[in-house]
Amino acid sequence: MTNQSPILAVADLSVDLGGRSILRDVSFDLYPGQLCALIGENGAGKTTLLRTLLGLITQRAGTVLIGAAPAREHRELVGYVPQKINFDPDLPLRTRDLVRLGLDGQRLGLPFFNGCTRHAVDQALQAVGAEDFADQRVGELSGGQQQRAVIAHALVRKPRLLILDEPLANLDFGSANALVDLLGRLIIQQQMTVLVTAHDMNPLIPVMDRLVYLVDGRAATGTVAEVVQAEVLSKLYGYPVSVLHHGGRILVLPDAPENADVANMNRCAGHGA
Numbered sequence: 001m002t003n004q005s006p007i008l009a010v011a012d013l014s015v016d017l018g019g020r021s022i023l024r025d026v027s028f029d030l031y032p033g034q035l036c037a038l039i040g041e042n043g044a045g046k047t048t049l050l051r052t053l054l055g056l057i058t059q060r061a062g063t064v065l066i067g068a069a070p071a072r073e074h075r076e077l078v079g080y081v082p083q084k085i086n087f088d089p090d091l092p093l094r095t096r097d098l099v100r101l102g103l104d105g106q107r108l109g110l111p112f113f114n115g116c117t118r119h120a121v122d123q124a125l126q127a128v129g130a131e132d133f134a135d136q137r138v139g140e141l142s143g144g145q146q147q148r149a150v151i152a153h154a155l156v157r158k159p160r161l162l163i164l165d166e167p168l169a170n171l172d173f174g175s176a177n178a179l180v181d182l183l184g185r186l187i188i189q190q191q192m193t194v195l196v197t198a199h200d201m202n203p204l205i206p207v208m209d210r211l212v213y214l215v216d217g218r219a220a221t222g223t224v225a226e227v228v229q230a231e232v233l234s235k236l237y238g239y240p241v242s243v244l245h246h247g248g249r250i251l252v253l254p255d256a257p258e259n260a261d262v263a264n265m266n267r268c269a270g271h272g273a
């Protein structure tokens with residue numbers, strides 16, 4: 001597709017945890033400027049995959065290369081936005097302080113701003129549209145504003161790969177749309193690569209060009225058109241499913257309820273994928 005090298009290359013990745021097989025033979029590549037949605041129901045293995053990419057879990061088999069080197073060697077290329085951080089409203093930390101900690105969070109003490117760091121922090125705040133609440137305490141911000149502050153924290157070191165764990169989970173419709181727009185701008189304006197997990201792919205459809213669809217630790221990967229096909233997903237689920245398109249949304253449903261147990265039906269329909 002391109003003569004560039006992939007920023008992330010995952011090949012035949014298998015991970016075991018607690019003696020159980022959690023991920024099996026997962027393979028996909030991501031290139032600069034791509035946004036990939038990692039979709040799966042509860043327990044499918046999304047967080048395990050992210051933690052493996054971050055070098056926090058060691059795989060049983062397969063490889064993860066970031067910038068053509070093993071994941072642990074290139075952590076500076078990766079920005080990570082965890083699922084949920086609870087900020088105490090009394091915490092004396094402004095948005096710009098939180099972002100500043102993204103530059104040298106390992107140093108103890110209050111953040112110190114010189115001209116260079118101030119510029120980097122201002123750029124990150126601007127990239128996420130957080131200038132208006134830069135001097136407010138993070139604990140006093142709305143959920144959507146906190147999400148932006150944490151993304152700015154991840155962006156301030158200018159990562160090439162930004163990984164976000166379920167960033168849309170606690171946002172209302174408007175805030176979720178605003179965040180999707182922001183991710184779309186990051187891939188276009190900064191040629192950043194974005195990997196974002198979600199239960200429902202629909203809010204991400206306007207901006208995503210790759211999809212990793214996880215079911216019980218196995219993945220179908222490719223473009224949305226390649227992956228979201230009845231034949232591909234039926235094979236992945238292990239029973240027949242249909243793919244319905246309605247009003248710009250995609251729904252995956254089991255074909256014959258009598259062929260799928262109730263748990264399977266719920267999870268198939270449940271992430272609205």
Ligand SMILES: Nc1ncnc2c1ncn2[C@@H]1O[C@H](COP(=O)(O)OP(=O)(O)OP(=O)(O)O)[C@@H](O)[C@H]1O
Nearest residue numbers: 017018020022040041042043044045046047048049
């Ligand atoms: N440390 C562990 N030891 C044993 N099993 C684990 C461990 N961590 C996760 N698992 C199991 O691995 C499976 C995948 O979990 P994971 O958290 O990766 O799923 P997920 O797709 O992120 O789910 P959710 O959407 O609910 O966050 C689950 O069955 C979980 O119980």
